[in-house]
Amino acid sequence: MHVHTSVSDGMFTPHEVVYQAREIRLSGLAITDHDTVDGIAEALDEAKSTGDIQVIPGIEINTDAGRSEVHILGYYIDHDDDRLRQSLLKIRQARRERAAKMIRKLNAMGFEVTLDRVAEMAEGGLIGRPHLARALMEKGYVFSIKEAFEKLLGRGKPGYVPRYKLTPDEAICIIKRAGGIPVLAHPGLVGDDALVSRIIELGIEGLEINYPEHGEEERRKYAELARQKGLLVTAGSDYHGMPHEGRGKLGCEQAEDWMVDELRKKGRKTGKK
Numbered sequence: 001m002h003v004h005t006s007v008s009d010g011m012f013t014p015h016e017v018v019y020q021a022r023e024i025r026l027s028g029l030a031i032t033d034h035d036t037v038d039g040i041a042e043a044l045d046e047a048k049s050t051g052d053i054q055v056i057p058g059i060e061i062n063t064d065a066g067r068s069e070v071h072i073l074g075y076y077i078d079h080d081d082d083r084l085r086q087s088l089l090k091i092r093q094a095r096r097e098r099a100a101k102m103i104r105k106l107n108a109m110g111f112e113v114t115l116d117r118v119a120e121m122a123e124g125g126l127i128g129r130p131h132l133a134r135a136l137m138e139k140g141y142v143f144s145i146k147e148a149f150e151k152l153l154g155r156g157k158p159g160y161v162p163r164y165k166l167t168p169d170e171a172i173c174i175i176k177r178a179g180g181i182p183v184l185a186h187p188g189l190v191g192d193d194a195l196v197s198r199i200i201e202l203g204i205e206g207l208e209i210n211y212p213e214h215g216e217e218e219r220r221k222y223a224e225l226a227r228q229k230g231l232l233v234t235a236g237s238d239y240h241g242m243p244h245e246g247r248g249k250l251g252c253e254q255a256e257d258w259m260v261d262e263l264r265k266k267g268r269k270t271g272k273k
C-alpha cells in the first residue's frame with residue numbers, strides 16, 4: 001500500500017512495478033509517488049490489461065512540521081482533479097528550484113554534478129534528493145545512496161536545502177479536496193508522538209502501522225492509537241526499487257484484506273465517483 005515508481009524517485013516505471021507485484025502474486029498494490037499522480041493512469045492500464053491485480057490510486061505528500069518531516073499518504077485520490085494537478089505542479093517547480101540550489105552548494109564544495117544530469121536521472125519526473133544521490137554515486141563521490149545522505153544530502157548536512165514548506169494541514173486539504181483519504185505515513189519516523197497526535201487532530205483518517213522500519217513495539221503502539229481514535233490502519237513497504245536505497249522490498253509489508261476493505265468503504269463515501 002506504499003509503492004514508489006520512476007515518476008517520483010522509484011527505480012521502476014508504473015508498468016514495471018505492477019508487473020513485479022503480479023510476479024510475487026500480490027492481489028493488489030497502491031501507487032503512492034511523492035507529490036505526483038502522474039504514474040497512476042499507466043499503473044491502472046497495466047492492471048486492467050490482465051484484470052488479476054488491483055491498483056489503488058494514491059500519493060505521498062511530503063510536508064514539514066517544525067523540525068520534523070511528515071509524509072501524508074492519500075488513497076483513492078481523483079488523479080484527474082484539476083485543482084489537485086495545479087497544486088502538484090507548483091510543488092514540482094519548487095522542487096526543481098531547490099535541486100538547483102543544492103547543486104550550486106555541491107559544486108561550490110567541488111562535486112561536479114549538473115542539474116541536467118540530475119533531471120535526466122529523474123526521467124522527466126519529479127526531482128528528489130535520491131536523484132542527486134544517484135548522480136553523486138555515478139561520479140564516484142560516494143559508494144552508496146545512504147552515504148550520500150549521511151555526508152551531504154541529509155537534513156542539516158552541507159549540501160542540504162530545505163524543501164518548500166507545505167504543512168501537514170495543507171497536504172490533508174489537498175488530498176481531501178481531490179476525494180482522497182489522508183493516512184499518516186510511517187508515524188514512527190516522525191519521531192515525536194505529540195506531533196503525531198496533533199496531526200491526527202488535523203483530520204488524518206488512518207495510520208500506516210506496519211512499515212519496514214517500525215519495530216514490534218511501534219506497530220503495537222500505533223495500532224492501539226488507531227483503535228482509540230477510530231482510525232483506519234494500513235501496511236506499506238515504501239518500495240523504491242533498489243534494496244539499499246528505498247525502505248523495503250516489494251511486498252515485505254502486506255495489508256490484510258480487511259484493511260483494504262475498510263479503506264475502500266471509506267473511499268466510496270468520500271470519493272466523487
Ligand code: AMP
Nearest residue numbers: 009062127128129130145146149163245
Ligand atoms: P526529498 O523529498 O527530495 O527531500 O527526498 C526525500 C526522499 O529521500 C525520501 O522520501 C526517501 O526516499 C529518500 N531518503 C531520505 N533519507 C534517506 C536516507 N538516509 N537514505 C536513503 N534515502 C533517503
Ligand code: ZN
Nearest residue numbers: 004009034240
Ligand atoms: Zn522516495
Ligand code: FE
Nearest residue numbers: 060071185186
Ligand atoms: Fe515517506
Ligand code: FE
Nearest residue numbers: 002004060238
Ligand atoms: Fe514513501
